[in-house]
Amino acid sequence: MLKSMSWLEAAPDDFRERARALRKEIRGERGDDLGMRIYSLANHALDESQLVRLARLAAEGYKSGLAMEPFSALKLGVFGDGALSLIAPAIAGTALRHRLMIDTFVGEFNRALIDALDPSSPARTAGLDMALIVSDARVLALDQAAASREAASEKVERAFEQLRQTVEGLRPSVASAIFVQTVAPPLEPLVGSFDRIEAGSPLSMIAAFNQRVAEWAAEGSIVLVDIAHLAECVGLETWDDPGQWHASKLGFAPSLLPVYADVVARTIAAVRGLSRKCLVLDLDNTLWGGVIGDDGLGGIQLGQGSATGEAYLAVQRMALALRARGVILAVCSKNEEANARAPFREHPDMLLKEDHIAVFQANWTDKAANLRAIAETLNMASMRWFSSTTIRPSACRCAGSFRWSGFPSFPTIPRSTPGRWPPPGTSRPSPSRRRIASAPRCIRPTPNAPRRSLRAATSARISLRSAWSARSVSSTTWRARGSRS
Amino acid sequence: MSREVILGRIRDVMADVFDVDVDETVITPETTANDIEQWDSLSHIRLIVAVERKFKVKFTNSEIESLTRVGDLVALVEAKQAA
Numbered sequence: 001m002l003k004s005m006s007w008l009e010a011a012p013d014d015f016r017e018r019a020r021a022l023r024k025e026i027r028g029e030r031g032d033d034l035g036m037r038i039y040s041l042a043n044h045a046l047d048e049s050q051l052v053r054l055a056r057l058a059a060e061g062y063k064s065g066l067a068m069e070p071f072s073a074l075k076l077g078v079f080g081d082g083a084l085s086l087i088a089p090a091i092a093g094t095a096l097r098h099r100l101m102i103d104t105f106v107g108e109f110n111r112a113l114i115d116a117l118d119p120s121s122p123a124r125t126a127g128l129d130m131a132l133i134v135s136d137a138r139v140l141a142l143d144q145a146a147a148s149r150e151a152a153s154e155k156v157e158r159a160f161e162q163l164r165q166t167v168e169g170l171r172p173s174v175a176s177a178i179f180v181q182t183v184a185p186p187l188e189p190l191v192g193s194f195d196r197i198e199a200g201s202p203l204s205m206i207a208a209f210n211q212r213v214a215e216w217a218a219e220g221s222i223v224l225v226d227i228a229h230l231a232e233c234v235g236l237e238t239w240d241d242p243g244q245w246h247a248s249k250l251g252f253a254p255s256l257l258p259v260y261a262d263v264v265a266r267t268i269a270a271v272r273g274l275s276r277k278c279l280v281l282d283l284d285n286t287l288w289g290g291v292i293g294d295d296g297l298g299g300i301q302l303g304q305g306s307a308t309g310e311a312y313l314a315v316q317r318m319a320l321a322l323r324a325r326g327v328i329l330a331v332c333s334k335n336e337e338a339n340a341r342a343p344f345r346e347h348p349d350m351l352l353k354e355d356h357i358a359v360f361q362a363n364w365t366d367k368a369a370n371l372r373a374i375a376e377t378l379n380m381a382s383m384r385w386f387s388s389t390t391i392r393p394s395a396c397r398c399a400g401s402f403r404w405s406g407f408p409s410f411p412t413i414p415r416s417t418p419g420r421w422p423p424p425g426t427s428r429p430s431p432s433r434r435r436i437a438s439a440p441r442c443i444r445p446t447p448n449a450p451r452r453s454l455r456a457a458t459s460a461r462i463s464l465r466s467a468w469s470a471r472s473v474s475s476t477t478w479r480a481r482g483s484r485s
Numbered sequence: 486m487s488r489e490v491i492l493g494r495i496r497d498v499m500a501d502v503f504d505v506d507v508d509e510t511v512i513t514p515e516t517t518a519n520d521i522e523q524w525d526s527l528s529h530i531r532l533i534v535a536v537e538r539k540f541k542v543k544f545t546n547s548e549i550e551s552l553t554r555v556g557d558l559v560a561l562v563e564a565k566q567a568a
Binding site: 015049052053056086243247248 | 500501502504506526527530531534535538545546549
């Protein structure tokens with residue numbers, strides 16, 4: 001599911017033709033909705049080559065000065081261990097899915113520390129908004145066992161210090177966030193189950209290293225990208241590809257580049273305040289089994305006693321959990337309104353109540369118009385904030401998708417004012433750079449667009465912030481703290 | 486699958502990976518990386534991944550290193566599929 005990015009629609013068969021048509025327009029005919037068409041293409045499960053191609057297209061459009069709604073521009077430095085030249089274009093292509101037009105600056109393999117510490121290196125003068133440090137256990141020397149507990153802790157400390165120095169060296173040249181990755185645990189055991197107990201095993205050392213990185217991130221100095229967790233979710237057997245490491249120094253199976261890039265891009269988007277803010281739910285066969293208009297209140301499947309009924313309860317619980325984190329819930333369903341509302345009012349097993357739903361659209365109008373009406377009611381000037389990645393009729397897909405497409409980027413409280421990054425106590429870039437980095441930038445928007453989208457974003461922030469009072473998600477603590485300080 | 490069919494499919498894969506127009510760039514069994522500007526060491530990795538995915542095969546490093554012409558890749562895919 002993760003590997004195939006099943007929350008996205010499959011890449012269109014005519015991707016090549018569509019990409020070619022877009023290029024033609026960029027070079028000549030100038031279609032005015034180019035940005036939205038690129039965005040729409042990006043919202044498919046593209047493979048690594050398609051991502052590279054799309055990124056090139058978008059960059060070409062941007063450079064030729066075309067209006068590129070809905071993208072916000074960002075210069076990202078990619079440093080560290082591994083085939084960065086393979087990783088960077090995949091991130092740039094994937095970022096389009098998250099409404100970011102990323103121009104990457106790629107550091108040289110294994111030169112991150114040297115580049116970071118040398119004030120005259122190109123990395124330091126590239127004008128970076130953000131930076132990503134790619135780490136690999138093999139380069140950090142955490143893949144070889146240590147002889148004793150002391151030797152192990154020394155090794156972990158050395159690896160962490162190398163990373164820390166790279167980040168601190170880069171920090172004055174990076175306007176906004178620096179992203180640091182955790183390191184995937186090894187697939188091969190050293191001595192078996194004892195690895196977990198023995199401090200000197202690669203497994204234990206990598207766990208200790210990741211713990212250090214997490215504690216660092218908790219202080220607010222860096223933003224964590226939990227690649228170790230991603231590797232575990234896809235399965236280390238799938239993740240690990242030593243042949244590829246020997247051939248190209250890519251630290252994982254190349255078929256996982258798209259999902260890796262998505263995890264990175266969604267984290268960057270979250271820092272930029274571009275996370276989805278509203279979850280639109282369908283009703284029939286989404287919040288309950290069956291069709292309320294046909295089956296009636298007693299006929300729908302919901303609640304304890306059947307696996308299907310319990311599964312729908314789980315979906316509702318998930319929606320409520322997102323609401324507790326500040327995501328606005330809305331309903332959009334082709335139904336008679338009275339029928340649609342009946343379960344919310346009268347069904348004893350419904351967890352979702354009418355009060356939880358900010359906008360309730362149940363009618364026979366088409367879905368696209370209803371989604372637009374929801375956006376207008378919520379004063380979100382742009383559909384971009386919606387969790388449904390494309391406007392499509394099946395909110396069931398949407399409900400199924402938020403687990404990965406929205407997590408962890410869902411629980412985002414956009415920074416309330418420019419200049420909150422970095423948090424107090426860390427070095428701060430110059431005011432002008434800071435402003436550029438923290439305000440979502442639209443590329444050549446129409447004259448009225450900035451103010452409108454700013455207003456919408458502000459109103460969303462206000463409602464999100466009040467909903468956030470029950471702060472409970474530890475992974476976003478740094479950001480919540482940032483917005484309150 | 487005949488060599489001709491394999492070559493045709495590899496041509497499609499190459500068009501996607503190298504972002505070239507198949508009608509403009511002639512790809513024959515004799516084509517090498519020198520003939521296609523976009524065919525560098527990085528896009529070569531993407532090519533191998535794409536070919537492996539397309540034909541549901543897996544190459545070893547030494548097999549990949551032995552490739553010099555498109556024809557070699559076609560022969561390798563054919564051998565893997567026969568196995």
